[in-house]
Amino acid sequence: MNISAIFQAITDGLLMGGVYGLVAVGLTLIFGVMQIVNFAHGALMMLGMYVTYWAFTLLGINPYVSILASICALFLVGFILQRFFLDPILNAPQHNQLLLTLGIMLVLENLALVLWSPDFRSIKVEWLEQGILLGSVVLNKPRLLAFVFTLAITAVLYYVLKKTELGRAIQAASQEREGAHLVGVNVRHINGIAFGIGAACAGAAGSLIMPFYFVSPGVGHVFLLRAFVVAILGGLGNFGGALVGGLIIGLTESLSALLLPGSLKEMVVYLLFVGILLVRPTGLFGGGRSNG
Amino acid sequence: MSKAFRLVSFFVSLLLAGTLLAGCGTKEKPKESGKAGQQATEIKIGAIHPLTGNLAYEGKAIRNALELAFEEVNAAGGIKSLGGAKLKLIDGDNQGSPEKAVTEVQRLVKEGAVILTGCYTSSATFAATQEAEKLKTPFVVTIASAPNILERGFKYSFRVQPNANVFAKNFIDYMKELVTPDIKTAAIMHEDTLFGTTFADYIEKHIGETGLKLVARVPYSNQSPNLTAEINKVAAAKPDILIGTGYYRDQTLMVKTLKEQKVKVKAIIGIANGAFSDPKFIDELGKDAEYIMDVNYCHNPKNSKSKEVMEKYQQKYGSPLSSHAVYGYVVGKLIADVLERAGSTDKEKIREALTKTNFADHILPNKEIRFNEAGENVNAAGVITQIQNGKKLVVYPGEYAEAKLIFPMPQQ
Numbered sequence: 093m094n095i096s097a098i099f100q101a102i103t104d105g106l107l108m109g110g111v112y113g114l115v116a117v118g119l120t121l122i123f124g125v126m127q128i129v130n131f132a133h134g135a136l137m138m139l140g141m142y143v144t145y146w147a148f149t150l151l152g153i154n155p156y157v158s159i160l161a162s163i164c165a166l167f168l169v170g171f172i173l174q175r176f177f178l179d180p181i182l183n184a185p186q187h188n189q190l191l192l193t194l195g196i197m198l199v200l201e202n203l204a205l206v207l208w209s210p211d212f213r214s215i216k217v218e219w220l221e222q223g224i225l226l227g228s229v230v231l232n233k234p235r236l237l238a239f240v241f242t243l244a245i246t247a248v249l250y251y252v253l254k255k256t257e258l259g260r261a262i263q264a265a266s267q268e269r270e271g272a273h274l275v276g277v278n279v280r281h282i283n284g285i286a287f288g289i290g291a292a293c294a295g296a297a298g299s300l301i302m303p304f305y306f307v308s309p310g311v312g313h314v315f316l317l318r319a320f321v322v323a324i325l326g327g328l329g330n331f332g333g334a335l336v337g338g339l340i341i342g343l344t345e346s347l348s349a350l351l352l353p354g355s356l357k358e359m360v361v362y363l364l365f366v367g368i369l370l371v372r373p374t375g376l377f378g379g380g381r382s383n384g
Numbered sequence: 385m386s387k388a389f390r391l392v393s394f395f396v397s398l399l400l401a402g403t404l405l406a407g408c409g410t411k412e413k414p415k416e417s418g419k420a421g422q423q424a425t426e427i428k429i430g431a432i433h434p435l436t437g438n439l440a441y442e443g444k445a446i447r448n449a450l451e452l453a454f455e456e457v458n459a460a461g462g463i464k465s466l467g468g469a470k471l472k473l474i475d476g477d478n479q480g481s482p483e484k485a486v487t488e489v490q491r492l493v494k495e496g497a498v499i500l501t502g503c504y505t506s507s508a509t510f511a512a513t514q515e516a517e518k519l520k521t522p523f524v525v526t527i528a529s530a531p532n533i534l535e536r537g538f539k540y541s542f543r544v545q546p547n548a549n550v551f552a553k554n555f556i557d558y559m560k561e562l563v564t565p566d567i568k569t570a571a572i573m574h575e576d577t578l579f580g581t582t583f584a585d586y587i588e589k590h591i592g593e594t595g596l597k598l599v600a601r602v603p604y605s606n607q608s609p610n611l612t613a614e615i616n617k618v619a620a621a622k623p624d625i626l627i628g629t630g631y632y633r634d635q636t637l638m639v640k641t642l643k644e645q646k647v648k649v650k651a652i653i654g655i656a657n658g659a660f661s662d663p664k665f666i667d668e669l670g671k672d673a674e675y676i677m678d679v680n681y682c683h684n685p686k687n688s689k690s691k692e693v694m695e696k697y698q699q700k701y702g703s704p705l706s707s708h709a710v711y712g713y714v715v716g717k718l719i720a721d722v723l724e725r726a727g728s729t730d731k732e733k734i735r736e737a738l739t740k741t742n743f744a745d746h747i748l749p750n751k752e753i754r755f756n757e758a759g760e761n762v763n764a765a766g767v768i769t770q771i772q773n774g775k776k777l778v779v780y781p782g783e784y785a786e787a788k789l790i791f792p793m794p795q796q
Binding site: 094097100101104105108205209210211212214216221222223225230232301304305306308310313314315318345346347349350354355357358 | 437438439440441576603604605607608609610612613614616617619620632633636637640643644645646664668669670672
């Protein structure tokens with residue numbers, strides 16, 4: 093195995109890992125604020141992919157511009173879902189909430205199946221076709237762009253959460269719901285916004301994946317399982333942990349695909365996951381409920 | 385309470401009386417018509433395909449092609465040996481699941497179907513043929529490639545299409561003819577469920593016969609969102625040709641990644657490939673799809689009837705006749721031929737006639753259809769297709785070729 097192949101695998105792994113991270117960031121945010129494990133996250137990502145797909149196919153809109161559209165659309169979807177479906181059962185036992193999000197996932201997927209048929213669809217963007225040659229390493233343009241956008245989106249989110257009034261309110265609500273309510277934070281409103289932001293992250297990730305992947309109503313499953321692994325690895329609720337977790341999973345995946353025989357790569361990812369949790373049961377960086 | 389009960393019992397007795405009367409009616413009819421000379425009747429043929437769910441698109445296409453074949457037969461006077469009896473398609477929907485396929489077999493047989501066809505997926509066909517065997521009802525497979533379906537000594541199951549082993553053998557046979565001295569090595573990338581692995585095992589075992597050396601065998605999960613590392617493994621082995629077997633999404637991703645990573649090979653060949661024979665593949669990859677080859681089933685482009693059928697299908701159903709649906713049409717015509725020879729709607733007689741099939745009036749790039757003991761078509765074979773100028777064309781064997789094979793592919 094030559095050295096350039098290994099460099100190639102490392103680059104690819106990091107680029108793909110960034111995208112896994114972005115999917116997981118939304119998941120972890122929702123968990124951090126509402127303690128809800130959102131099974132519909134993959135389905136929300138699928139909606140984001142369709143937004144980009146239709147914007148590109150029908151209107152010819154650049155996929156990286158349509159990210160804005162899918163962020164707005166998914167924020168709205170997330171906000172509405174939270175307000176009308178999740179909010180009423182926020183104090184119900186956790187397994188009820190989990191089943192509800194599972195139900196939302198099934199509804200969204202089957203709705204997509206009816207509306208857009210089970211076809212695999214993808215977009216073909218001329219200027220993204222060829223990779224960039226960097227030494228002996230080929231950088232895949234859409235993945236590189238996805239990575240850059242992921243970093244930018246996470247940076248913005250980080251700033252919003254840490255520095256703004258809204259962010260402080262979200263943090264307050266995530267740390268102590270009753271307390272936040274007492275000091276005048278509209279917790280119900282904040283929950284809606286937080287779920288909206290989480291859904292928007294999924295939508296943005298969907299848009300970013302679209303130029304190098306396929307969309308079909310069931311596509312969410314491929315990413316949902318990985319997003320769970322990533323989020324738990326980074327400590328469920330921990331923001332930066334999700335990003336680092338994504339990079340680790342991406343890297344593990346591509347290196348094991350290169351170095352190990354057969355299709356062991358799927359197994360290695362989960363083996364690593366189990367291994368890390370055995371050593372650190374709250375994830376690599378601990379649960380984020382206190383440090384949001 | 386008692387009022388409601390009376391009402392219900394009244395309706396029940398009404399229903400019972402109705403069925404009794406109806407029973408009498410049908411019993412008397414044949415006698416009358418027998419006296420009045422031969423009157424056209426209907427022969428029911430059951431078709432079990434996924435008509436809803438994920439696989440609905442292809443399931444419907446096959447079903448439509450069957451319908452088209454039956455309409456042609458009926459318009460030409462029906463089954464003459466049965467007094468011009470008309471063929472009637474009755475639909476069963478298995479939604480892609482083996483359990484549903486079994487209940488649909490039971491239902492259709494109860495409704496009077498004398499021949500069944502199906503089922504597009506191997507797993508559903510595996511279960512459906514078993515049930516048909518139990519009910520002693522002839523079953524003609526439209527599409528299902530798993531060899532084990534007919535390895536169980538069944539008497540009532542028949543298959544026209546080449547099975548997976550035949551495809552793999554075709555590939556080896558064709559390569560024996562086509563390999564030139566400057567093509568020495570091959571790599572295979574296959575999805576890692578039973579479908580891809582079966583082909584890869586066969587190729588690995590037999591590729592020596594073609595003079596090629598297998599330098600890499602790279603399995604992958606068809607759910608994998610990223611195949612870059614796998615492609616790099618292939619690139620490191622520097623094969624002259626890349627063999628691919630898998631489904632639509634993963635094989636398309638494979639070719640895309642190959643181009644992105646600038647990996648150069650002299651040819652890309654699929655075996656019963658879910659992507660390379662799909663018209664969507666050409667739309668999606670544009671010039672990157674050029675020169676890609678596939679060993680697969682297809683219509684016979686040299687047969688003038690093919691074109692006629694394809695035009696008729698396009699006109700009636702608004703989409704092109706897919707290579708799966710071609711088999712729906714052929715099976716439909718075959719059934720008419722079988723019934724004509726059987727001269728009866730007795731299922732035993734139909735089975736007899738099926739075993740004696742010698743049917744050459746079809747639109748496949750094969751010789752006449754004949755079944756062996758197991759029920760496989762002895763002349764079933766795949767052809768090599770190649771994408772040239774945005775069209776999928778048959779290029780090998782020569783007697784069916786509509787264009788010249790370009791192998792190895794020109795390097796851009």
